[in-house]
Structures are given as C-alpha cells and as structure tokens.
Amino acid sequence: MSAFNAIGEEREIDREEFTPGIEPQPTWCPGCGDFGVLKSLKQALPEVGRTPEETLLVTGIGCSGKLNSYLDSYGFHTIHGRSLPVARAAKLANPGLEVIAAGGDGDGYGIGGNHFMHTARENHDMTYIVFNNEIFGLTKGQTSPTSPKGHKSKTQPSGSAKDPIRPLSLSLTSGASYIARTAAVNPNQAKEILKEAMEHDGFAHVDFLTQCPTWNKDAKQYVPYIDVQESDDYDFDVHDRQEAQEMMYETENVLKEGTVLTGRFYVDEDRPSYQEEKQAIGEMPEEPLAERYFDDDYEWERSYDLLDRHR
Amino acid sequence: MADNELIWRIAGGSGDGIDSTSQNFAKALMRSGLNVFTHRHYPSRIRGGHTYVEIRASDEVVDSRGDGYNFLLALGDSFARNPKENAYYGNEEVKPLSENLDELREGGIIVYDSGLLDASEIPDFEERAEENDWHVFDIDLRSMAREHGREIMRNTAGIGVTAALLEMDLDEIENLMENAMPEKILEPNRTILHEAYEMVNEEYEFDHDLRVPTGEHEEEQVLISGSNGVAYGALDEGCRFIAGYPMTPWTDVFTIMSQHLPKFGGISEQVEDEIAAAALALGASHAGVKAMSGSSGGGFALMSEPLGLAEMSETPIVLVEAMRAGPSTGLPTKPEQGDLEHILYTSQGDSCRVVFAPGTPQEAYEQTRTAFEMAYNYQIPAIVVIDQKLSGENQNVPASAFDRDPNPSLGPTLTEAQLEDAPHDPSGIFQRFSHDDPEDDGVRPRSLPGQKRGRFLVTGNEHNESGHIEEDPDNRITQMDLRMKKLESIREDLDSDPETSNQTYFGPDEADYGIVTWGSSQGAVREAVERLNDDGHSVKAIGVSDLMPFAEKEVTEFLESVDEALVVEMNATAQFRGLTQRELGQFGEKLTSLLKYDGNPFEPAEVVEGFEIQIAGNEEAPTANTRLEPAVSD
Numbered sequence: 001m002s003a004f005n006a007i008g009e010e011r012e013i014d015r016e017e018f019t020p021g022i023e024p025q026p027t028w029c030p031g032c033g034d035f036g037v038l039k040s041l042k043q044a045l046p047e048v049g050r051t052p053e054e055t056l057l058v059t060g061i062g063c064s065g066k067l068n069s070y071l072d073s074y075g076f077h078t079i080h081g082r083s084l085p086v087a088r089a090a091k092l093a094n095p096g097l098e099v100i101a102a103g104g105d106g107d108g109y110g111i112g113g114n115h116f117m118h119t120a121r122e123n124h125d126m127t128y129i130v131f132n133n134e135i136f137g138l139t140k141g142q143t144s145p146t147s148p149k150g151h152k153s154k155t156q157p158s159g160s161a162k163d164p165i166r167p168l169s170l171s172l173t174s175g176a177s178y179i180a181r182t183a184a185v186n187p188n189q190a191k192e193i194l195k196e197a198m199e200h201d202g203f204a205h206v207d208f209l210t211q212c213p214t215w216n217k218d219a220k221q222y223v224p225y226i227d228v229q230e231s232d233d234y235d236f237d238v239h240d241r242q243e244a245q246e247m248m249y250e251t252e253n254v255l256k257e258g259t260v261l262t263g264r265f266y267v268d269e270d271r272p273s274y275q276e277e278k279q280a281i282g283e284m285p286e287e288p289l290a291e292r293y294f295d296d297d298y299e300w301e302r303s304y305d306l307l308d309r310h311r
Numbered sequence: 312m313a314d315n316e317l318i319w320r321i322a323g324g325s326g327d328g329i330d331s332t333s334q335n336f337a338k339a340l341m342r343s344g345l346n347v348f349t350h351r352h353y354p355s356r357i358r359g360g361h362t363y364v365e366i367r368a369s370d371e372v373v374d375s376r377g378d379g380y381n382f383l384l385a386l387g388d389s390f391a392r393n394p395k396e397n398a399y400y401g402n403e404e405v406k407p408l409s410e411n412l413d414e415l416r417e418g419g420i421i422v423y424d425s426g427l428l429d430a431s432e433i434p435d436f437e438e439r440a441e442e443n444d445w446h447v448f449d450i451d452l453r454s455m456a457r458e459h460g461r462e463i464m465r466n467t468a469g470i471g472v473t474a475a476l477l478e479m480d481l482d483e484i485e486n487l488m489e490n491a492m493p494e495k496i497l498e499p500n501r502t503i504l505h506e507a508y509e510m511v512n513e514e515y516e517f518d519h520d521l522r523v524p525t526g527e528h529e530e531e532q533v534l535i536s537g538s539n540g541v542a543y544g545a546l547d548e549g550c551r552f553i554a555g556y557p558m559t560p561w562t563d564v565f566t567i568m569s570q571h572l573p574k575f576g577g578i579s580e581q582v583e584d585e586i587a588a589a590a591l592a593l594g595a596s597h598a599g600v601k602a603m604s605g606s607s608g609g610g611f612a613l614m615s616e617p618l619g620l621a622e623m624s625e626t627p628i629v630l631v632e633a634m635r636a637g638p639s640t641g642l643p644t645k646p647e648q649g650d651l652e653h654i655l656y657t658s659q660g661d662s663c664r665v666v667f668a669p670g671t672p673q674e675a676y677e678q679t680r681t682a683f684e685m686a687y688n689y690q691i692p693a694i695v696v697i698d699q700k701l702s703g704e705n706q707n708v709p710a711s712a713f714d715r716d717p718n719p720s721l722g723p724t725l726t727e728a729q730l731e732d733a734p735h736d737p738s739g740i741f742q743r744f745s746h747d748d749p750e751d752d753g754v755r756p757r758s759l760p761g762q763k764r765g766r767f768l769v770t771g772n773e774h775n776e777s778g779h780i781e782e783d784p785d786n787r788i789t790q791m792d793l794r795m796k797k798l799e800s801i802r803e804d805l806d807s808d809p810e811t812s813n814q815t816y817f818g819p820d821e822a823d824y825g826i827v828t829w830g831s832s833q834g835a836v837r838e839a840v841e842r843l844n845d846d847g848h849s850v851k852a853i854g855v856s857d858l859m860p861f862a863e864k865e866v867t868e869f870l871e872s873v874d875e876a877l878v879v880e881m882n883a884t885a886q887f888r889g890l891t892q893r894e895l896g897q898f899g900e901k902l903t904s905l906l907k908y909d910g911n912p913f914e915p916a917e918v919v920e921g922f923e924i925q926i927a928g929n930e931e932a933p934t935a936n937t938r939l940e941p942a943v944s945d
C-alpha cells in the first residue's frame with residue numbers, strides 16, 4: 001500500500017482545484033505576463049491528468065516566484081536561484097510526483113545558472129518554466145541576463161554593454177531533452193507546450209516570454225509572435241540537434257529586433273532520464289525511496305553489518 | 312602518559328601506500344588486545360611530499376596522539392626521489408628521517424631505508440643519536456622489496472623489521488594482509504615480511520628496552536575514524552540520501568556514504584556546488600527521505616542560504632561541517648576549530664539550528680544519530696561539527712557500540728489517515744504551520760508531497776498557518792516564537808537524561824581547577840588531566856559537544872564548582888570561550904584561554920604546560936605554538 005495515494009489517482013480534475021481559496025487574486029501588476037503562465041499551467045495540469053496533491057511546484061524568488069501562491073498544489077517557494085536543486089532531489093526521492101520548477105530569467109539564467117546547466121545536463125525528469133521578461137521584475141527593473149544589449153536601467157544607466165544570454169542554445173548545449181519557447185500572449189500554444197513538457201520523460205525547459213509592462217516597456221507584449229511549427233517560413237526538424245541549434249541561434253538573434261519566434265525547438269525522446277541512468281547502474285532503488293519510511297516490514301540495513309572492514 | 316606505550320611513526324612520501332600499511336598495522340595492534348589511536352599528517356598535494364602516520368598503542372586508554380613518538384620507521388619518498396622533480400622538492404627527500412626528529416623520545420628506535428635515505432644529509436645525526444640514546448637501524452628495505460617483489464613493498468619490509476625489533480608476533484599482521492591483498496601481491500609481500508623479520512633476528516643484536524605492549528580487550532574492537540562514525544550514525548538513522556561536493560576533509564564522510572548508500576538502496580549525488588548540495592538535501596527531506604549534506608568551511612559558507620531556508624521552512628536536514636584551518640583556503644589539510652562562529656551564526660536572521668561537536672569517533676557516531684533525531688523530531692537543521700583531526704584519526708571502539716537498532720523515523724509526519732483530521736483552511740489547504748502547538752514544543756507535524764489532503768505551501772518568506780506569505784505582526788510573532796521554542800524543547804529533551812548527555816567529563820568529581828574544551832580537542836585534554844592529577848594538581852575537565860542549544864546547565868555547574876578554568880581550543884580568537892560567556896553571562900573572571908592555531912592539534916604536554924603556567928600566574932607564552940589569553944570580564 002502506498003503512503004502517497006494522491007500519486008497516480010485517476011479522477012476527474014477540475015481546473016478550479018488549482019485556484020487556492022487563500023489568495024485567489026494574484027497581486028501581479030495588471031497586464032503582467034505572469035498571468036499567462038498561471039492560466040496555461042492551470043489548464044495543462046488537469047489535461048495531463050495531474051491533481052494538485054501529486055504536483056510539487058518549486059519556485060525561486062522574483063515576481064515569477066510567487067506563482068505557487070496562486071496555484072494550489074504542494075508548493076515550495078525556495079530562495080533566489082535554487083529551485084532546480086530542490087526540485088530535482090524531490091523527484092529522486094519520490095519519482096511519482098509531477099515536479100515542476102519555475103522562476104524568473106534572473107533566477108534561472110543568472111544567479112541559478114550553474115544549476116540550470118547541470119540539471120539540463122543530468123536530464124532530470126521534470127519541467128522547468130522560466131518566466132523570461134528580460135528584466136529583474138521584483139527588484140524594480142534592473143537589467144537581467146536576458147536584457148538586450150543597450151538596455152537602460154537604473155543600474156545600467158548608459159545601457160547594458162553585455163550581449164544577452166542565449167537561453168535556448170545554452171539549454172541545448174547543456175543537455176536538456178525538450179526545449180521550447182512560448183509567450184504569455186499565446187495561451188493556447190503555451191498550454192500545449194506545457195502539456196508536452198510535463199509528459200516528456202526528461203528535462204523539459206520552457207522559456208516563457210512574459211511581458212513586464214511595469215519595468216520593461218521596450219519588450220512590448222511580445223506581439224506579433226510566430227509559431228515556428230505553424231509558419232511556412234521556418235522548416236527544421238526538432239529532432240535534429242544541428243538544425244535545432246541553428247533555429248535557436250536565429251530565434252535568439254531576432255528577438256532583439258522584435259521578431260518573436262516561439263514553438264518547440266528541440267525534442268529528444270530517446271535520451272534516458274537521469275533516474276533511468278541511475279537505476280541502470282544500480283545507484284537508485286526501483287521503489288520510490290519516500291515509500292520506504294512508511295513500510296513497517298522493511299528491514300533497515302545497519303552499520304553493524306559493515307564492520308568487517310574495521311576488524 | 313601511559314607507562315607502557317608504543318608511538319610508532321611511519322614516514323615517507325605521500326602516495327606511497329603509508330595509509331593502508333599503517334591502517335593494517337594499527338589493526339594488528341588492536342587485535343593483539345591493545346588500545347590504538349592513529350594520527351595522520353599529510354600535505355595538500357596528491358603525490359610526493361612528506362607524510363606520516365602515527366599509531367599509538369597501549370594497554371591503557373589512548374585518546375590522543377600522545378607526546379612525540381618512540382619508534383620511527385622512515386621510508387623513502389619515491390616522488391621526491393624522482394630526479395626530474397628534484398627542482399621542486401629540494402631537500403624534501405630526507406624529511407621522513409629529519410622531520411620532527413627532536414620529538415623522538417630518549418631511548419627511541421629509528422629504522423630507516425638506507426636504500427633511499429642518507430643519514431649523513433642530516434646535521435649531526437650521529438651525535439644526536441648518541442646523546443638521546445636512539446637505537447638506529449639502517450636497513451636497505453628497498454633492495455629487499457625489489458628482490459622479492461616491487462619497490463613499493465618496502466613498506467611491508469618495514470613492518471617486518473618493526474615486528475622483529477618489538478618482538479611482536481607476525482600472525483595478525485599476516486591475517487590482515489590476507490584480507491587486504493589480492494593473491495598476486497600477497498605472496499611477494501608475505502615473503503618480504505618474513506625475510507625482513509628473520510633478517511633482523513639473525514643479523515642484529517639489540518639492546519633497546521622498547522617492546523610492543525601487551526593487553527587484552529574485554530570485547531571485540533573495531534578501528535573507526537571520526538568520518539566513519541559520522542557516516543555510520545547517519546546510516547543507522549535511516550539517512551538514505553546525501554548530496555555533496557568534494558572538499559577536504561569533508562570528502563571522507565561523503566566518500567564513505569557514497570560507497571555504502573547504493574547497497575542500502577539509497578542515493579548519493581555529487582553535484583555542481585555546495586549551494587546545490589544543501590538544496591538537494593532539503594528537497595529530498597521535504598519529499599520524505601532522511602537526507603544530509605555537508606562540507607568544510609568554504610563549502611559550508613556556500614550553504615548559508617539553504618541552511619536559513621531549512622530553518623524558516625522547518626525542513627529537517629543534517630549538515631556536516633568538517634573544519635580545516637582558515638581563513639579562505641587556509642591550510643587545507645590541517646585541523647583548526649576556527650569555524651565555530653561561522654557555523655553558529657551564518658545565514659540571515661536569528662539562528663535556529665542544532666550544533667553538536669563530537670570529540671571522538673564513537674561520539675561522532677552517537678552524536679550524528681542524535682543530530683538526526685533532533686533534526687527530524689523538531690524539523691530543524693542540525694549540524695555535526697568535526698575537523699580534519701577527528702575525521703582522519705582512528706580509534707578502537709567496541710563493536711557492540713554499533714549493535715543498535717536503526718531509527719528510520721521521519722519524526723512528526725502525518726499519514727493520510729491522520730491528515731483527514733488535521734487542521735485545514737476553508738479552501739482545503741493543510742495548515743502545516745498551524746498556530747496550535749499540539750505537544751507544546753513548537754513542532755507542528757508535517758505532511759509530504761503526494762499525500763492526499765496534505766497539500767500546503769512552504770516558503771522562505773514569513774508565512775501563515777497554510778504556509779502562505781504573510782506579514783501580519785501577530786502572525787509573525789507567533790511563528791517566530793514557535794520556531795525558536797523548538798530550541799528550548801530540544802534543550803529540555805537533551806537534559807532529560809543525564810546518562811545520555813553529549814558532554815564528556817574526566818578527572819575527579821571534585822577539583823579546585825577546571826579545563827573546558829570542545830570537539831576534537833577533548834582527547835589531548837583528557838590525557839593532560841590524568842597527568843596533572845598524577846602530578847598532584849587538583850583538576851577536572853569537561854568536553855562540551857552541545858553548542859546550540861548550548862549545554863548551559865552542565866557548563867554552569869562545572870564552572871561553579873571550580874576556582875578557575877582553562878579553556879582549550881584550536882583557534883586564535885577564543886570563539887568557544889566567547890560563546891560560553893555570551894551564553895552564561897558570567898564566569899569571565901574565572902576563564903583563561905589556551906589557544907593554538909599553527910595547523911597542528913594540541914598535544915597533551917602543551918595542555919599540561921599551559922595549565923601549570925596559568926596556575927603559577929606566569930604571564931609568559933607557554934610554548935612557541937600556543938598562547939594564553941585571559942577572558943575579558945563579562
């Protein structure tokens with residue numbers, strides 16, 4: 001018998017279950033792109049058959065990090081940049097959970113950049129949503145790792161001298177096995193992409209363009225946007241690493257010019273997830289580790305049985 | 312000083328197998344019925360560089376490396392010998408024979424490998440030997456090894472010579488070799504061992520007094536290091552998840568855990584940095600698996616923020632801080648107790664954590680178990696503080712000390728059935744941070760992700776009963792007070808049974824003077840106290856382990872009962888003495904610190920000397936390497 005009966009439970013799920021009674025109205029600024037993430041996530045979760053109590057949403061710090069105040073599930077609002085290491089350990093501890101990590105562009109590509117690289121490299125079976133508003137929202141509009149070169153802010157009064165990071169390319173190079181970009185202004189595509197990301201068995205990275213009308217007026221609303229899968233102008237194979245790489249490079253280049261390319265950029269269904277890799281070498285148990293602590297019949301191993309080497 | 316003791320030093324090149332050779336020799340001594348204690352010294356370098364291990368063996372209890380040594384086995388440093396590397400290591404090659412030679416006791420024995428070492432490179436070697444009545448044996452161990460096997464086997468030749476000179480039986484040594492070596496190298500080693508043994512007996516007349524002591528154990532013993540103690544304590548508490556990033560000396564604990572966890576159905580993760588390591592431990596524990604991480608000073612600094620998150624989110628985790636001498640990269644392979652304040656206070660806000668500093672390998676086992684119990688029962692981070700000294704030193708411990716029930720309890724965690732009746736807010740969110748305090752100890756039972764009826768939010772922000780961000784002052788006070796109350800509850804819990812106190816006492820029950828120390832300095836102090844009492848002083852000591860919540864009652868009682876006390880610790884700013892005064896708010900006029908921060912642990916003689924100077928009122932520094940400093944008044 002499982003101690004975690006929310007996991008794998010089959011039942012009708014109403015999207016309103018994900019609206020917390022406590023703080024139903026988000027306090028994001030009017031017009032903020034973060035609403036789009038919340039909405040599409042609330043739609044996607046029931047459609048992939050996940051309930052609030054089998055979902056663990058782990059967030060960082062930022063306007064984006066407040067996501068789990070407004071989405072009712074198990075939630076862990078961590079510290080700036082550290083959602084990924086918390087999330088991936090929870091997944092290893094209890095792999096039946098639907099683990100989603102989320103945070104801002106500063107959180108994920110800046111202060112938490114090292115974790116992003118390594119979590120992608122390890123291909124943990126989880127979804128990572130980066131609210132990319134190309135700005136530090138919560139701290140009032142400073143330049144972020146994705147802000148375009150020349151972007152002026154209070155801390156970069158003469159405009160940023162730095163080229164922005166290339167989040168899609170970085171993700172691909174690091175080893176993510178599902179990489180997409182969507183935009184808050186495109187909720188239907190966003191929902192579909194989030195569903196695919198959650199169903200993907202590996203690290204699914206969604207760079208989610210979220211306009212910040214308060215601090216980043218330059219980025220407008222990320223409209224008009226183009227879905228690279230729908231448009232006849234773009235023809236590449238999302239399963240082909242080389243082609244994906246070129247497409248990402250172009251996508252990142254044209255964003256500064258106001259051309260918003262979205263869609264799936266890379267999908268690798270063959271790469272084993274980290275859990276599979278670890279189990280294959282015998283370094284992770286087949287049964288969820290978290291269940292063991294509730295198993296009264298489990299014979300716990302003892303250090304006493306290791307003493308031969310010390311005699 | 313034990314009347315009849317052997318302090319055997321094997322010195323040579325780092326990477327020449329000195330560790331495994333000495334480990335086996337120590338076990339052989341232990342099996343023969345002796346108490347053993349090992350101390351290792353090595354440079355922060357992979358191969359080459361002078362290194363040594365000392366094994367102290369006696370029929371009496373041995374808790375420290377002792378003073379000096381009485382047997383030196385000096386092997387060559389094969390790396391320093393490499394002609395291409397001469398430029399780097401200069402005179403390093405005679406160090407196995409020359410280093411700390413003054414500390415060799417009168418009447419002591421020197422065996423050196425004349426195949427690799429040239430005693431004439433050491434100034435006045437012969438005169439000094441004569442003056443000190445050293446018995447010197449220059450034996451070409453290298454040729455002996457080459458003749459029957461490979462050059463590296465000269466270690467075994469050295470053991471054979473040692474055994475012959477000490478009139479020690481070869482049986483246990485051979486048994487251990489059989490266990491440790493594959494057939495292919497066992498045979499030549501066995502030949503070399505016997506060859507060396509017989510050669511000494513046939514070719515040398517000797518008139519030294521030193522013999523291997525004899526003793527008997529009442530029960531079976533095992534040779535355990537501080538790092539083993541920590542790891543085994545964690546395993547027996549049901550810890551099945553570790554995340555870490557290598558850093559000396561923490562790496563030992565991490566390695567031991569990583570080797571055993573897969574067999575125990577657990578998970579070990581080497582990750583990108585220490586911030587991640589601590590965050591992973593949090594994530595695993597939050598999801599319902601007993602988890603730990605750890606590091607040494609620099610890596611522990613990176614864990615500051617996740618540590619604070621554990622305090623605020625009331626997520627149980629255990630961290631190990633294996634101190635080495637700082638600041639910064641400091642002396643990477645040398646011990647110091649300089650991280651105390653860092654460990655107690657790092658991370659923003661009021662500290663709300665448990666900190667234990669065990670003093671021996673066995674205490675490392677026991678206190679790591681208690682650390683897990685406190686962490687999980689009280690949903691709080693617990694830190695086990697060890698250092699480069701304790702992590703690497705081995706001591707015999709009765710095997711029965713480990714013959715204990717495992718404790719995989721997660722602490723107050725609700726089942727789905729219990730969650731049905733637990734408090735929920737109107738929208739159905741479990742009130743994990745309820746203002747009600749069911750046991751009046753500050754602890755609110757938790758649920759785990761994936762449980763029905765258990766969903767809640769946890770955040771590093773101040774939060775309300777459902778875990779949602781809340782800045783209301785009344786809620787703030789309630790939540791803060793409940794979290795801080797756990798420290799009081801833990802203190803009461805720890806004080807409830809004096810039998811299981813983490814504090815260690817030695818010396819007579821009543822004495823005029825006291826010595827107070829903490830963590831790994833305990834062993835040297837224990838021996839010093841014995842000697843001081845033998846010399847007619849009236850002195851007793853306490854080794855303190857509970858640093859947070861502080862062992863207030865026990866330390867107060869101890870200090871009240873003495874006229875004056877010496878506080879012994881390995882750092883420059885008397886951090887523990889400061890903590891004691893801060894916690895107790897009195898006794899400043901009674902306390903004088905004895906400090907040492909040269910990269911080496913205290914020897915008992917230094918403590919004896921410090922004590923005598925303090926009592927005699929002499930203001931001179933006791934020795935070149937220690938410092939006396941009176942406390943500022945309270």
Ligand SMILES: Cc1ncc(C[n+]2csc(CCOP(=O)(O)OP(=O)(O)O)c2C)c(N)n1
Nearest residue numbers: 061062063064080104105106107136137138
């Ligand atoms: C260690 C640390 N450094 C700095 C901060 C302050 N801080 C909070 S959010 C944030 C940046 C937010 O930007 P982003 O991650 O892009 O999130 P957004 O608000 O735009 O959604 C910063 C710098 C912090 N909380 N912790």
Ligand code: SF4
Nearest residue numbers: 028029032063137212
């Ligand atoms: S500051 Fe920007 S990102 Fe933050 S809530 Fe307002 S609009 Fe959204």
Ligand SMILES: [Mg+2]
Nearest residue numbers: 104105135137
């Ligand atoms: Mg941002």
